[in-house]
Amino acid sequence: MPSVRLHPPCPALRRWIVGYWQSGPAVESGATGQEWVLPDGHAHLALRLDGTPLRRWVDGEPHARSIGDLILAGPHSRAYRKELAPRSRSLGVVFRPGALRALFGIAPHELADSHVALEDVWGRDAAALRERIHDATPARQVELLEARLLARLRPWHGLHPQVASRLAEVASGMPVLAIARAAGYSARRFTDLFHEGVGMTPRRYAGLCRFARVLPAAAAGTAWADVALDGGYSDQAHLIREFRAHAGMTPGQYRRAAPRALRHVPIAETTTD
Numbered sequence: 001m002p003s004v005r006l007h008p009p010c011p012a013l014r015r016w017i018v019g020y021w022q023s024g025p026a027v028e029s030g031a032t033g034q035e036w037v038l039p040d041g042h043a044h045l046a047l048r049l050d051g052t053p054l055r056r057w058v059d060g061e062p063h064a065r066s067i068g069d070l071i072l073a074g075p076h077s078r079a080y081r082k083e084l085a086p087r088s089r090s091l092g093v094v095f096r097p098g099a100l101r102a103l104f105g106i107a108p109h110e111l112a113d114s115h116v117a118l119e120d121v122w123g124r125d126a127a128a129l130r131e132r133i134h135d136a137t138p139a140r141q142v143e144l145l146e147a148r149l150l151a152r153l154r155p156w157h158g159l160h161p162q163v164a165s166r167l168a169e170v171a172s173g174m175p176v177l178a179i180a181r182a183a184g185y186s187a188r189r190f191t192d193l194f195h196e197g198v199g200m201t202p203r204r205y206a207g208l209c210r211f212a213r214v215l216p217a218a219a220a221g222t223a224w225a226d227v228a229l230d231g232g233y234s235d236q237a238h239l240i241r242e243f244r245a246h247a248g249m250t251p252g253q254y255r256r257a258a259p260r261a262l263r264h265v266p267i268a269e270t271t272t273d
Helices: 099-104 124-134 138-152 167-171 176-183 187-198 202-220 224-231 236-247 251-256
Strands: 004-007 017-023 034-037 044-048 054-056 065-068 070-073 080-083 090-095 115-117 264-266
Touching (some): 017 138, 044 124, 065 115, 070 124, 090 099, 090 138, 099 138, 176 202, 187 202, 202 224, 224 236
Antiparallel strands (some): 034 080, 034 264, 044 090, 054 065, 054 080, 070 115
């Protein structure tokens, strides 16, 4: 597994950024050439500093599509398949809901379950950023990226206040109708506002948060009945249905694949139940 270092954002960006990450080469000796990347519901930015482009499969296409080496990913609610990058040193950002509008001027639902080249969003600024950070020290790379994000910040384009203040309630699995009433909206209106700001419905977001909570136990070998109970699922059948919806595989297939990281599953090792 590549080494990853996490860095917190500056105070001005904490509302929009979970953190920055840096990693070394993504492929170890004996690793397979493809993997499933499981969703976390966040938008991401990845800068592949060795110039190796992201190659991923899109909507059942027979061949991988090359996206680029500077990649903006929208919030994903389902797994996607990609090629591993043999020599890629990478720098990236995990964004909070609302960041795509505040930092990139993009409605999150427009980028849901997809990737675009950063050049398509930032134009020449993307190439300029690549040149500035390529030979910088790791710490300086984060500083340069953060400075560029700060220069682009337009906070008034972020989340609707009632959506922002109730994200934790949605993530906890609280009924949408109760959340909407507390916010002063109908369930339909609150769902529309949430989808517009987060890129998915409250129900789908809550399901992803529950899925994220059970991944460590699913990988660790915990008894499935305990995984389901501790994760807030009604029973094991419920766990299997939702796990398959997000990961594209059953919990058993996930565990047998021996993922190299919680969200990175070697394709050659996934088997059928």
